[in-house]
Amino acid sequence: MAERYEVVVIGGGAVGENVAGRVAAGGLRTVLVEKELVGGECSYWACMPSKALLRPGEAIMAARRTPGARAALSGDIDVDEALRRRDALASHWDDSGQVEWLESAGVDFVRGRARLVDERKVNVIEPDGSMRELEAARAVVVATGSVAAMPPIKGLAEAAPWDSRKATTARSVPESLIVMGGGAVGAEMAQAWRTLGSHKVSLIESQDRLLPGEAAVVGAALAQSFTDMGIEVRTGTRVVSVERRDGSIFAELDDGEVLSAQELIVAVGRKPATEDLGLESIGLQAGEYLRVDDRLCVVDVPAGWLYAVGDVNGRNLFTHMGKYQARMAADVILGKKALAWADATANTRVIFTDPQVAAVGLTAESARNKGLKVRSVEHPFGAVAGAAALGEGIEGHCELVIDEDRGIIVGATFIGPGAGELLHAATIAIVGEVPLERLWHAVPAFPTVSEVWLRMMEKYGL
Numbered sequence: 001m002a003e004r005y006e007v008v009v010i011g012g013g014a015v016g017e018n019v020a021g022r023v024a025a026g027g028l029r030t031v032l033v034e035k036e037l038v039g040g041e042c043s044y045w046a047c048m049p050s051k052a053l054l055r056p057g058e059a060i061m062a063a064r065r066t067p068g069a070r071a072a073l074s075g076d077i078d079v080d081e082a083l084r085r086r087d088a089l090a091s092h093w094d095d096s097g098q099v100e101w102l103e104s105a106g107v108d109f110v111r112g113r114a115r116l117v118d119e120r121k122v123n124v125i126e127p128d129g130s131m132r133e134l135e136a137a138r139a140v141v142v143a144t145g146s147v148a149a150m151p152p153i154k155g156l157a158e159a160a161p162w163d164s165r166k167a168t169t170a171r172s173v174p175e176s177l178i179v180m181g182g183g184a185v186g187a188e189m190a191q192a193w194r195t196l197g198s199h200k201v202s203l204i205e206s207q208d209r210l211l212p213g214e215a216a217v218v219g220a221a222l223a224q225s226f227t228d229m230g231i232e233v234r235t236g237t238r239v240v241s242v243e244r245r246d247g248s249i250f251a252e253l254d255d256g257e258v259l260s261a262q263e264l265i266v267a268v269g270r271k272p273a274t275e276d277l278g279l280e281s282i283g284l285q286a287g288e289y290l291r292v293d294d295r296l297c298v299v300d301v302p303a304g305w306l307y308a309v310g311d312v313n314g315r316n317l318f319t320h321m322g323k324y325q326a327r328m329a330a331d332v333i334l335g336k337k338a339l340a341w342a343d344a345t346a347n348t349r350v351i352f353t354d355p356q357v358a359a360v361g362l363t364a365e366s367a368r369n370k371g372l373k374v375r376s377v378e379h380p381f382g383a384v385a386g387a388a389a390l391g392e393g394i395e396g397h398c399e400l401v402i403d404e405d406r407g408i409i410v411g412a413t414f415i416g417p418g419a420g421e422l423l424h425a426a427t428i429a430i431v432g433e434v435p436l437e438r439l440w441h442a443v444p445a446f447p448t449v450s451e452v453w454l455r456m457m458e459k460y461g462l
């Protein structure tokens with residue numbers, strides 16, 4: 001006999017937990033199924049451990065920029081202590097706290113691998129091999145996330161490279177490192193391991209710049225900073241074959257050059273965790289992203305009972321944007337009028353490198369591609385008193401993308417130390433469609449870096 005619930009959530013990452021908690025708070029009988037650890041990738045193998053690995057180097061770079069503090073820097077990073085803190089921020093890969101939270105939120109929990117077997121029907125294989133049948137009267141929500149993509153490069157799989165999980169959980173600093181992919185994971189991991197002590201780090205990006213989805217100025221700023229850190233940045237090139245032998249890993253590039261290192265990280269993007277989910281049983285293709293509408297309903301399934309939130313729908317692969325979708329999907333399931341539109345127009349992203357890269361909404365290029373008449377206004381991050389107060393030699397860049405027809409901001413990029421904290425003001429301006437004439441009255445405090453807002457609005461002509 002199937003156990004009947006109003007809502008069955010498959011996948012207990014940050015996004016699944018959020019949707020389950022919200023529908024349960026709305027009074028719906030809810031069960032969440034998780035095959036590994038409640039909290040998912042972000043808590044144990046992604047956001048939290050990666051930020052912990054970056055922090056010691058970031059703190060040192062901030063101190064180096066600060067006359068007086070600089071003198072106190074003697075000696076090396078205590079790697080053991082840094083890794084202990086990483087382990088603590090990853091909750092020692094123990095999810096008992098999050099399981100307790102689910103219970104306190106009134107969500108039933110089943111540990112096991114879930115598979116769709118029919119419309120609204122989910123079977124779960126528990127760790128001891130027993131099977132449970134679940135049935136959802138109202139909705140099944142898929143929140144199974146994504147896994148690291150492994151490109152079909154000769155010798156790569158056999159060489160057992162590090163994926164993002166190994167890169168964030170390694171127990172020692174590799175003496176040298178090749179990083180394939182200059183996106184978010186590659187950039188953060190190259191910096192983290194270089195600042196923790198890797199002597200030689202090569203970062204290889206196939207496009208012509210790092211973080212190629214962001215404004216061009218981002219890639220240039222990051223490449224300069226990484227070069228200063230001693231990271232070798234190679235753009236516009238690819239690895240064509242890989243081999244592990246004699247304790248090293250060798251990567252041949254498309255121009256014939258061969259690089260060698262102790263380890264190689266593959267960070268070339270993600271693929272959806274939909275391969276073993278029983279999608280065929282409801283007429284969908286395994287291994288594909290689940291396409292959703294703005295109510296987060298899977299579009300290729302009739303009757304509106306199947307929802308997909310977070311990485312698995314491929315809309316926006318960030319924890320906070322997935323959690324936003326989770327709130328919207330929960331409200332739709334609860335019968336409220338809700339649509340997830342901000343993850344298309346005001347998607348926030350912060351890459352925690354030095355300098356930090358923070359962006360929201362459109363770049364000038366993507367806005368023009370959408371047919372918008374935009375104008376960019378720019379100001380150096382370091383050219384305000386707030387930045388001078390932070391330290392010496394602070395460079396960076398700030399840019400607002402302004403829709404000339406509507407007189408509102410549609411995108412913003414901030415590059416500099418701590419830039420992520422500037423982002424929410426821009427997000428509010430974009431989501432609120434606040435006219436620039438009105439923003440002109442939002443006065444940044446002195447001496448904060450937020451004064452860049454004032455300078456950019458002056459440049460716009462206010």
Ligand SMILES: Cc1cc2nc3c(=O)[nH]c(=O)nc-3n(C[C@H](O)[C@H](O)[C@H](O)COP(=O)(O)OP(=O)(O)OC[C@H]3O[C@@H](n4cnc5c(N)ncnc54)[C@H](O)[C@@H]3O)c2cc1C
Pocket residue numbers: 010011012013014015016033034035036037038039040041042045046047048050051112113114115143144145146164168185273276277309310311312316317318319320321322
């Ligand atoms: C190295 C790295 C660093 C990152 N840093 C950041 C960051 O700083 N900020 C940020 O916003 N984003 C960051 N991200 C992205 C972020 O981790 C993801 O966007 C986020 O984890 C997606 O959440 P999710 O709940 O959709 O998926 P996941 O966290 O992947 O959770 C999905 C869960 O579903 C479970 N599952 C899968 N299939 C089944 C099944 N059949 N049955 C039962 N359970 C199943 C999985 O075990 C998993 O626990 C980072 C990613 C990486 C790789």
Ligand SMILES: NC(=O)c1ccc[n+]([C@@H]2O[C@H](COP(=O)([O-])OP(=O)(O)OC[C@H]3O[C@@H](n4cnc5c(N)ncnc54)[C@H](O)[C@@H]3O)[C@@H](O)[C@H]2O)c1
Pocket residue numbers: 151180181182183184185186188204205206207210211212237238239267268269270316317318349350351352
């Ligand atoms: N701070 C954060 O919020 C954070 C940190 C890490 C990851 N993330 C999320 O996780 C997602 C996945 O990150 P990711 O870095 O794996 O993917 P990504 O899509 O951000 O970057 C992958 C990069 O690899 C490059 N590439 C592809 N094939 C290549 C090849 N064969 N050789 C060399 N380069 C190649 C791509 O051009 C791209 O720049 C990101 O899109 C982001 O949403 C977020």
